[in-house]
Amino acid sequence: MLSSEQELREDIVRFGALLYNRGLAHGSAGNLSVQLDDGSILVTPTNSSLGFLTPEQISKVSPDGDLLAGDPPSKEAFFHLAVYDSRPDAKAIVHLHSTHAVAVSCLCHQDTGNVLPALTAYQVIRVGRLPLLPYYRPGDRKLAEAVRTAARDHRAMLLANHGPIVSGRTLAEAVNAYEELEETAKLFFILGDRPVSLLTCEAIDDLEATFKS
Ligand code: 13P
Numbered sequence: 001m002l003s004s005e006q007e008l009r010e011d012i013v014r015f016g017a018l019l020y021n022r023g024l025a026h027g028s029a030g031n032l033s034v035q036l037d038d039g040s041i042l043v044t045p046t047n048s049s050l051g052f053l054t055p056e057q058i059s060k061v062s063p064d065g066d067l068l069a070g071d072p073p074s075k076e077a078f079f080h081l082a083v084y085d086s087r088p089d090a091k092a093i094v095h096l097h098s099t100h101a102v103a104v105s106c107l108c109h110q111d112t113g114n115v116l117p118a119l120t121a122y123q124v125i126r127v128g129r130l131p132l133l134p135y136y137r138p139g140d141r142k143l144a145e146a147v148r149t150a151a152r153d154h155r156a157m158l159l160a161n162h163g164p165i166v167s168g169r170t171l172a173e174a175v176n177a178y179e180e181l182e183e184t185a186k187l188f189f190i191l192g193d194r195p196v197s198l199l200t201c202e203a204i205d206d207l208e209a210t211f212k213s
Contacts, residue, residue, distance in 0.1 A: 059071055127166070
């Protein structure tokens with residue numbers, strides 16, 4: 001059943017508070033969005049705390065980036081639009097600055113095509129490969145092209161020295177995938193330099209074939 005715009009506004013408020021209360025969003029960092037049937041999006045307002053949103057203040061933005069209703073939108077609404085443009089299945093996006101994922105984004109990586117080793121089955125199922133995109137100043141429009149390209153083949157991507165962008169078919173799905181990513185980044189640091197038994201290529205292929213989304 002399709003959700004009404006009001007229900008989606010309430011979902012953003014509810015999930016914003018959940019992410020804030022779980023410590024995944026801090027201060028006024030991060031932004032959430034959902035796409036409506038006409039291609040416009042509901043996105044969190046710029047400089048708002050995800051813990052203290054109201055349904056009325058959520059910004060409604062046209063596919064061209066124009067504000068249609070609500071408070072001034074996130075300065076990153078443009079990269080949310082780029083993901084929706086490239087990924088027809090994506091109907092919701094979570095972008096946060098959670099500590100462990102951001103720490104991974106600050107490391108030097110040899111293979112920027114996938115910056116987290118395959119540690120667990122749920123990482124493969126919910127997150128998939130995680131490419132690192134180059135650093136851009138928050139709000140820099142050049143980021144849109146990099147995001148648009150990466151989103152074609154990836155549910156999740158990591159902005160260097162910044163944080164992840166994760167999409168899903170619903171806001172709940174995007175939030176679950178984001179949390180899985182943050183927990184995987186935490187495991188990565190807990191394991192540190194110890195010898196790790198990674199998932200084999202066969203195991204990854206089997207998970208991808210079995211849980212194809
Ligand atoms: P906004 O407050 O404009 O959404 O920006 C916050 C942010 O997370 C920047 O990366």
